[in-house]
Amino acid sequence: MSAATTSNSPGKWVVLPHYAFAALAFVALSILLLFSTDAFGGHYFHPKLLTLTHVAALGWATMLIFGALYQLLPVVLECKLYSEKLATIAFGFLGAGTILLAWCFWHFELGYLIHVAACSLVISFTLFTINVIQTARLAPKWTIEADFIVTSAIWLLLTGIVGLVMVLNFTMAFLPVEHTHYLKLHAHIGMAGWFLLLIIGVGAKLIPMFLLAHAENFKKLNWSYNLINAGLVFFIFDHLFFHTALLPVYAGLVVVGVVLFLLFVYETSKTRQRHDVDLGMKQTFVALGLLLLPLVLVIVVSSNLNLPQQLLSSIYLVYGISVFFGFVSAIIVGQTFKTLPFIVWMHAYENYVGRFKTPLPKDLYNHTLQRCLNITYLLGFLLLLTGVLLRNQQVILAGAIGFTLTSVLYTVSVFQLLLHKVQELKPFTYGNARA
Amino acid sequence: METHVPEDFGNEVFETLKYIIDPEVGINIVDLGLVYEVSLDGDTLEVNLTLTTPGCPMSGTIVNATEQILLKRFPNLDVKVNLVWSPPWSTEMITAEGMRQLEAKN
Numbered sequence: 454m455s456a457a458t459t460s461n462s463p464g465k466w467v468v469l470p471h472y473a474f475a476a477l478a479f480v481a482l483s484i485l486l487l488f489s490t491d492a493f494g495g496h497y498f499h500p501k502l503l504t505l506t507h508v509a510a511l512g513w514a515t516m517l518i519f520g521a522l523y524q525l526l527p528v529v530l531e532c533k534l535y536s537e538k539l540a541t542i543a544f545g546f547l548g549a550g551t552i553l554l555a556w557c558f559w560h561f562e563l564g565y566l567i568h569v570a571a572c573s574l575v576i577s578f579t580l581f582t583i584n585v586i587q588t589a590r591l592a593p594k595w596t597i598e599a600d601f602i603v604t605s606a607i608w609l610l611l612t613g614i615v616g617l618v619m620v621l622n623f624t625m626a627f628l629p630v631e632h633t634h635y636l637k638l639h640a641h642i643g644m645a646g647w648f649l650l651l652i653i654g655v656g657a658k659l660i661p662m663f664l665l666a667h668a669e670n671f672k673k674l675n676w677s678y679n680l681i682n683a684g685l686v687f688f689i690f691d692h693l694f695f696h697t698a699l700l701p702v703y704a705g706l707v708v709v710g711v712v713l714f715l716l717f718v719y720e721t722s723k724t725r726q727r728h729d730v731d732l733g734m735k736q737t738f739v740a741l742g743l744l745l746l747p748l749v750l751v752i753v754v755s756s757n758l759n760l761p762q763q764l765l766s767s768i769y770l771v772y773g774i775s776v777f778f779g780f781v782s783a784i785i786v787g788q789t790f791k792t793l794p795f796i797v798w799m800h801a802y803e804n805y806v807g808r809f810k811t812p813l814p815k816d817l818y819n820h821t822l823q824r825c826l827n828i829t830y831l832l833g834f835l836l837l838l839t840g841v842l843l844r845n846q847q848v849i850l851a852g853a854i855g856f857t858l859t860s861v862l863y864t865v866s867v868f869q870l871l872l873h874k875v876q877e878l879k880p881f882t883y884g885n886a887r888a
Numbered sequence: 889m890e891t892h893v894p895e896d897f898g899n900e901v902f903e904t905l906k907y908i909i910d911p912e913v914g915i916n917i918v919d920l921g922l923v924y925e926v927s928l929d930g931d932t933l934e935v936n937l938t939l940t941t942p943g944c945p946m947s948g949t950i951v952n953a954t955e956q957i958l959l960k961r962f963p964n965l966d967v968k969v970n971l972v973w974s975p976p977w978s979t980e981m982i983t984a985e986g987m988r989q990l991e992a993k994n
Contacts, residue, residue, distance in 0.1 A: 527943055529943060806908060806909075807907050811909075
């Protein structure tokens with residue numbers, strides 16, 4: 454029998470600040486949304502929409518994913534995180550870069566400050582990618598999950614570099630084609646390359662683990678990885694150099710890849726021993742359901758359907774919203790309540806296990822609050838989608854209010870967890886032990 | 889679960905280890921099937937246990953808790969806890985009592 458090492462978990466100060474920043478960014482995002490109802494009537498290249506998208510993608514989603522990943526990488530790859538110092542520095546650059554970038558987009562200040570913001574973000578992504586690759590190199594065995602995670606980090610870095618080039622182009626105007634051409638590239642590499650691959654890679658390991666299920670056949674996951682990356686690479690080359698009419702085919706490859714992942718989850722979940730699906734997992738399944746919407750819309754926006762320009766603009770906006778406010782936000786909200794209570798519990802109670810009666814991670818947060826925020830989230834999302842599609846500012850405002858309520862409830866729950874203090878514990882007496 | 893100890897003593901060890909609860913599942917490590925082997929060699933009590941997944945962040949916590957709890961329960965013995973991965977844990981290793989507890993949660 455092979456002996457194993459002890460815990461690979463990183464220190465709490467590496468992980469927890471990411472959760473705090475992300476929660477506050479979620480509140481900021483919702484408040485900005487309240488003041489942006491007028492921005493959804495036109496083109497997506499709008500200062501307020503650019504601000505919203507980047508606060509959602511960087512301050513909220515990427516920030517939380519960074520933090521969660523530093524905790525989960527050792528679980529998925531079965532080794533220690535390569536460097537906690539790199540993780541802390543990456544946090545600083547990501548936080549500073551996000552705040553600066555949001556400020557610049559909101560005020561449409563496209564001078565040196567936005568260059569600083571973009572450089573700061575690229576530095577953060579570089580450090581993160583180095584950390585992920587070096588950690589993966591320490592892994593005792595290479596798995597398909599490692600493929601997904603490492604590749605997603607590389608796509609993130611590429612997304613950041615394309616973003617930096619676009620920002621430099623604001624003042625130097627050296628790119629041969631108009632800005633929105635590269636924006637499509639930047640957005641799709643970020644959405645499919647970073648968020649989608651990362652979420653699939655981590656989800657493929659964690660969902661079976663949380664359900665006490667056993668994944669036996671990884672063929673679908675392998676094909677999922679190949680198809681999504683192939684779709685993305687073909688799209689990039691075509692978009693930059695060839696301009697063919699094959700975009701729906703590339704989108705189709707990505708869609709089939711995602712469907713294969715969903716089938717993997719479905720087949721694995723049939724073997725589960727846990728049938729008590731908690732609120733965090735319910736929200737995760739809602740997120741996977743919400744993923745179907747952008748999958749349909751990516752085919753629509755990549756096909757030349759000759760739709761009226763106004764309708765096409767709305768569909769583009771709904772597509773973006775369905776990714777950032779739909780799938781990504783839903784899965785983050787759900788997984789926050791699967792990962793954060795456990796992390797807090799581990800740091801607070803690990804020395805008391807077996808000696809004192811300790812609470813369980815699920816006892817550390819308010820379930821009613823979480824149920825409420827799951828409902829306000831879903832209502833807010835549906836109202837926002839409807840409002841944007843109908844170009845109705847009142848309905849968009851109602852959706853923004855739903856999101857604001859969700860973000861406040863979420864942040865209260867997160868800070869309750871972060872500030873959790875160990876209560877007085879009752880010692881065990883072990884039957885007739887002389888304890 | 890394998891034991892190389894007198895039956896009564898083995899039962900005492902398993903009953904003691906049932907105080908350690910897996911925080912995610914909410915079931916003790918014995919009924920979850922994580923304790924593979926208990927043996928007594930002179931004054932040394934040796935326990936081989938595993939985790940639901942090799943990367944589990946609970947590894948240090950569960951190993952330390954097992955050592956602490958057994959030292960407290962059997963103060964005259966030396967305790968050695970080994971974390972092992974072979975055979976890999978699977979849901980078939982959950983005991984009938986563990987399955988009953990899982991079903992009761994549904």
